[in-house]
Amino acid sequence: MTTNAQTSQGPKSAKLHARRQEAVPVGPYHVTPLYIQSAQGAIVTDVDGNELIDFAGGIGMQNIGHCHPKVVKAIQEQAAASIHSCFHVMPYESYIELAEKLNEKTPGDFKKKTMFANSGAEAVENAVKIARKATGRSAVVSFERGYHGRTLMTMSLTSKVNPYKHGFGPFAPETYKLPYPYYYRAPQGMLPEELDEQVLHHFEQFFLGEVGADHIAAIIMEPVQGEGGFIVPSTTFVQGVRRICDKYGILMIADEIQTGFARTGKLFAMENYGVAADITTMSKSIAAGMPLSAITGRAELMDAPGAGQLGGTFAGSPVACAAGLAVLDVIEEENLVERAQVIGDRMMNAFRSWQEKYDLIGDVRGLGAMVALELVRDRVTKEPAKEETGKIVTECWNNGLIGLSAGIFGNVLRFLPPLVITDEHLEKGLHILEQAIAKASK
Ligand SMILES: Cc1ncc(COP(=O)(O)O)c(C=O)c1O
Incomplete structure (x- = not known):
């Protein structure tokens, strides 16, 4: 070269x-x-x-990697057989097989179900819909410097004004932000564990002053902030968020869209912290460039929306699912x-x-x-x-x-x-x- x-x-x-x-x-x-x-x-x-x-x-x-031969072959073979029938019209095996694999491989020792969408933002949109329907609550909390996409809901959950939000308001209601520890920029002399404590303590204040915990459907968190500058939280912080969610019946959504699929030295970044989210959103490397995203979560939550309440014309196309299955094989084989x-x-x-x-x-x-x-x-x-x-x-x-x-x-x-x-x-x-x-x- x-x-x-x-x-x-x-x-x-x-x-x-x-x-x-x-x-x-x-x-x-x-x-x-x-x-x-x-x-x-x-x-x-x-x-x-x-x-x-x-x-x-x-x-x-x-x-x-770009154009992995195994993925190219899977895409070519599937495209020759059937490009797309629309899952809502006539379903197909690759959708089910990929769902089974993600149910097995995502963190969390509980029964799970998976549905597919086309993009990261769409995965987050669906995770929010599922969380709201399952809890009967409306508020969604994300974190300062978080990034979740460019659609109305995901842009509202995102916390970088320029370029993502400037001039695009009003934003989706019932979205709130909490601080996420940024150790490098902590006040002079503050230790990481002190920052964790301060940030976690702030949750309780927030529930008193901003929005009642019993009104919150979900807290969505990147296990490492991506667009926000690759900020890696401590295990204490991530476990603290999990504990607060458990205490108040709030669902924890791990947005693994950037951190997933072997990137962080684990198949999913949440594995680094020893706790599991209730719902995981995935996209990006899931299908090596084919438009695909996934929402995997506790089976009872995923089943909260009724038939026809979730989905989309292109969501989880056979070609994208074939690529997704090949990706999982490559990660393991290599x-x-x-x-x-x-x-x-x-x-x-x-x-x-x-x-x-x-x-x-x-x-x-x-x-x-x-x-x-x-x-x-x-x-x-x-x-x-x-x-x-x-x-x-x-x-x-x-x-x-x-x-x-x-x-x-x-x-x-x-x-x-x-x-x-x-x-x-x-x-x-x-x-x-x-x-x-x-x-x-x-
Ligand atoms: C953590 C995270 N969530 C959501 C998204 C949005 O994904 P998409 O651009 O596919 O809508 C991104 C994209 O960078 C992301 O990094």
């Missing part, structure tokens, strides 16, 4: 970009102006023949859960050594292969280095590496490389990234 050569926009991408600007609104943003031709594993090739190492994985959608830990350890070790060299790096954090660097202009004031973060992302793709930013301040570099990435490409990607950080540090 020819990565680490200059990958500035070539003539074919430039031509497409001009057409894009004429034909497509600015709203659907993209990190690079490079137009993809093909992709395999952790390497993407643009229309001008530039090859790039992918540390973004389609924002966590390609945990098993030991990708273990591989995520190896990749994450290597990246975190590199990041920690860079932190000693570059003052720009304020914090290094992650879980498994969901890893991030928070960039600051000053390690004492922790002033967010948003501009530098953007420059590093651009410098990276200019040199053959795709990375992403995140965080409420836009100053976090986050990485979700395909877990099939070779050691050689991992090292090469890290090298490009370090060079970009070194340049921005000057």
